[in-house]
Amino acid sequence: MRQDEIWDAEVAAAYDTPGAGMFAPEAVDPVVERLAALAGGGRALEFAIGTGRIAVPLAARGVPVTGIELSRPMLERLRAKADEAAIPVVVGDMATTRAPGEYSLVYLVFNTISNLVTQDEQVACFANAAAHLGPGGRFVVELEVPALRVLPPGQPATVFAAEPGYLGIDTYDPLHQILVSHHVRFDDSRQARVTRSPHRYIWPSEMDLMARLAGLELESRHADWAGASFTAESTTHVSVYRRP
Template sequence: MKQEEIWDDDVARRYDTDSADHFATEVLAPTVDRLAELADGGAALEFAIGTGRVAVPLAERGVPVTGIELSPPMLEQLRAKADEASIPVVVGDMASATAPGEYTLVYLVYNTISNLLTQAEQVECFRNAARHLAPGGRFVIELWVPELRKLTPGQKATVGEADPGYILLDTYDVLRQHVVSHHFWFEDGAKQARLQRSPHRYIWPAELDLMAQLAGFELESRHADWDGAAFTADSPSHVSVYRIAPARSA
């Protein structure tokens, strides 16, 4: 299934509600604080801007934000919150679409680089970020760490979350580094669960760093979360900050 088929009208309408935990102040405030700091007074470009979960509060902090978004229905939801003058958006693929201008920060949050299903596309995403950045600019990626240690021999699935009303089941194809996330929502009064599937290509941190090097970046920092906790072997995710070389003086 193509990404533009996944992020359709139904998913876009439900997105903010289904992702409500990620809109919570304790989750969103550290994200916006850190991105505002990394923008360093310049403009920011969000790849896969979606419904504007991060872009809207970041723009409200005074950081000029532009977006790239593949899904017109997701963009329609963003437009209910911010108009084109406030947050301009280019419709296209984050691995190839071009936004006008130059930026001090490009960012890609909530595991979204894994929506690109080949290594080549993920490398091109880094290169696209590099093309948009001013010398010394930063590319920030928030990404989960593959949970392969949870897979016993012969097991192909892990339970990512199991909360009242929601279960996340991930099925792994370790040969291709692919994961299909199965999201089950159990709504009050409903006889059946609502299911959404999304395919991903998982990336190890070391592989991500090599992709960055191929695009001219160096790893500046890596933490376990937006609050700056230390990244360890047990961290389930990371926030990695890559920096492109500053301009050389004449």
Template sequence: MRQEDIWDAETAQQYDTPGTGAFAPEVLEPMVERLAALADGGRALEFAIGTGRVAVPLAARGVPVAGIELSQPMIDVLRAKADEATIPVVNGDMATARVPGEHTLVFLVFNTISNLLTQAEQVECFRNAARHLVPGGRFVIELGVPALRSLPPGQPARVRHAEPGYLAMETYDLVRQRMISHHLRFGDGREARLFRTPHRYVWPAELDLMAQIAGFELESRNADWRAGEFTDESNSHVSVYRLT
């Protein structure tokens, strides 16, 4: 599965869920507040900007925002919200594409670094963030903690969420450090619709080493955007790296 094929026009049109899920105010508002503070009056760059879920409200806060996005259909949806002059976007791979200018903040949220399916690509993503930052600039990553402890003994899969008409399941390849997220939607009949995305999961310690290779040091790590304490029970983290 190529990322370009996954994030097609149909997916882009269905991606936004205004007011609910990842677009709910209680999810977005603390994120935008924290990112605006971390930008520290400078320019921000979002890797995998998508349809502008975060970039649009961040720009509305007065933070100049640009983006990199692999999927042209996702950019097309963003363009219905903000023009090129307001939020410039480069269509390309976040591990290699360049955006003009220097930034005080680069951010990559919603587990998206795991869309890069090799360790080498993920390291290059850190290096690309460094290329865009001024000295002392920050790279922020929001990422889930691999849920391997919840796998049934000897089994490569777990059900992450279940509700009427919807089932989310993850299957793991522990040797290659890969995970596929399966989303199944169904009604009362026999028809069902499946959406799948491949990922390379990353432990926080491995992420820290990638950062060190690219010239960053860990500034802070929290369990969420409200600066909750990160513990061994946390299922996700917001990690802030500073360019040395």
């Protein structure tokens, strides 16, 4: 499925969970705090701005935020929170779409770069970020570490969530680095609803090479937004790349 088909009106309506889940203050506040510091008083550009989970509170901190977003339904949800004057958004994909002006910070959070399902698109995304940055500007990426260590030989899938009324399953294609998340929602009836989203997982070292191809240098890598050390056991990372 194309990304603009996945992020339709139904998904956009269910995406926002104000005050809970990924929208809870404990999930949002550390991200906003770190990004505001990295912006250094300059302008910020969010790739795949979505419904404004991070952009709205970051703009409220006084950081001028612009966005790029492919999904019009997601953008409509953002517009219920902030108008074009407050947070301008260019409609398009994050690999090729240009926003006007120069920025001190470009950021891409919550695994969103993996929505680009080819290596070429991901390389282009790094190049696009670099093209928006002024000298000394930073590109920040939040991403999961591929969880292939949990896959026994010959097993193509893992269960990542098992809750009342919900089952989450990831299937892996290690040859092409493709992961498909299957979300199964069910009740007491014999019917279930399944939605899927494809991703291309990226190793941190592969990301570093993409950055080098774009003329960026790795400045820091932590396990989370609070600055915990990144180790071999870390399941996520926040990587900051800098344009010299």
